[in-house]
Amino acid sequence: MSEHESREGPLERIGEKLSAIAEAISPTPQWYRDWLALGPAASDEQLLAVFQAIRNSGDLPDDAGFFLVSWQIDELAACDAETALADYERRLNIIETAYGFDECGIWPAGAAPAGYQELREECDRQWDRLFVERMEQSGEHEMARLFQTDDEQFEAVREAGRQFFFGSQTPEDIAALVWIRRLVAAVADCIDADSAMGPLGYRYFDDHGCWMIDLYPTPVELIGGAADGEIVAPGFALDLDQLQSAFDEIDAFSWSSLGFPHDEGPRVIVEGVYDGRDVFLQILAYAPEDEEPGMKLNTIRRNS
Incomplete structure (x- = not known):
């Protein structure tokens, strides 16, 4: 499972929620048996297939299913980015290390080191391209279309789904x-x-x-x-x-x-x-x- 060598962290929290849902359904849904069958060596693609089955079952709220699928596709895109965006990240890291800052800062116009903002924006565009390609390859054409045409709505649905599983921040906290x-x-x-x-x-x-x-x-x-x-x-x-x-x-x-x-x-x-x-x-x-x-x-x- 690339980053999912165990059911710890986010997957553990997701698993707890899925277990609670499955226990309330009789007979036990097939998607839950598939979830339990995933072992430590399961691939990201296998995990995505289970999440898509969970979403398609209708046993979860729509935004929760949307979150599971989009989150796992994000994981796949991150794997793609390790090689596809390696040169961008290397060049960005050189600048960030030389000037001693991180990638989350907001800069006044023209104040960032020469070429940094342009390089960061191009890296972000390439990341979006990889994400869309992974959604299309995974058969999530509607999801990809929403991301391209209304990214604010995409993030709103995804955040609502994240809250279903984690709920550490209220929607008001996120909005603030x-x-x-x-x-x-x-x-x-x-x-x-x-x-x-x-x-x-x-x-x-x-x-x-x-x-x-x-x-x-x-x-x-x-x-x-x-x-x-x-x-x-x-x-x-x-x-x-x-x-x-x-x-x-x-x-x-x-x-x-x-x-x-x-x-x-x-x-x-x-x-x-x-x-x-x-x-x-x-x-x-x-x-x-x-x-x-x-x-x-x-x-x-x-x-x-």
């Missing part, structure tokens, strides 16, 4: 996290970096229905030369007009600098509504003191 990422991306579009800058950092909590969010440029660690090991704050400009236009409503818009005894530095503050949710947003000039560097910058010039 997506909303926060969209807000961070909207602010990133308003930033023009004046120097090397890592991905934006952010911290948040929900204060009785109003999201309190601090957003800031992550520090940069200098590597090599006389400044080796020094942690610096990147410079940037913020387009205030563009920032205001991103909000549904603005109740207050201000600039403040917190000195002694807080000494938290200057920030732009926006109180209002973004995409239907109340927010108190602070865009800090400097990251909090305990923030780790978001990027490493080699200050020693290399000969071309």
Whole structure:
């Protein structure tokens, strides 16, 4: 089973749910006997066939069956990607290692290392292509069509199915996290970096229905030369007009600098509504003191 050498982890949780469903059905459904017959050496293709049989039985909610099948096809596509996307991943890893950041960051326009965003986007497109090809090869033509034409609906159905098996996060939790990422991306579009800058950092909590969010440029660690090991704050400009236009409503818009005894530095503050949710947003000039560097910058010039 490639990554499924045992029934631990996600498969264990899925198995517990399938057992509970099968115990409520008389006689025992064939799909459950097929599930129990899968051994440690079962292939990803065999597991997919069982998941498709479970989905087709109608014994599970539609979105739960959708999740099982799409999740397993994702596993197959990941195996394909190990070779098909190896060169992309190698080139991305070289940049990520050199600059000391991970692949999840949101960058202001033009602030990422040269060619990184384009390479990441092309890698993502190739991954989508592999995923669609695997869905088509597995006979899941409707699923592939939905992914290509309405990826938001695809993810919504899949998440509803994931909740059926795992349920660790409510749909509201997932929606809030997506909303926060969209807000961070909207602010990133308003930033023009004046120097090397890592991905934006952010911290948040929900204060009785109003999201309190601090957003800031992550520090940069200098590597090599006389400044080796020094942690610096990147410079940037913020387009205030563009920032205001991103909000549904603005109740207050201000600039403040917190000195002694807080000494938290200057920030732009926006109180209002973004995409239907109340927010108190602070865009800090400097990251909090305990923030780790978001990027490493080699200050020693290399000969071309």
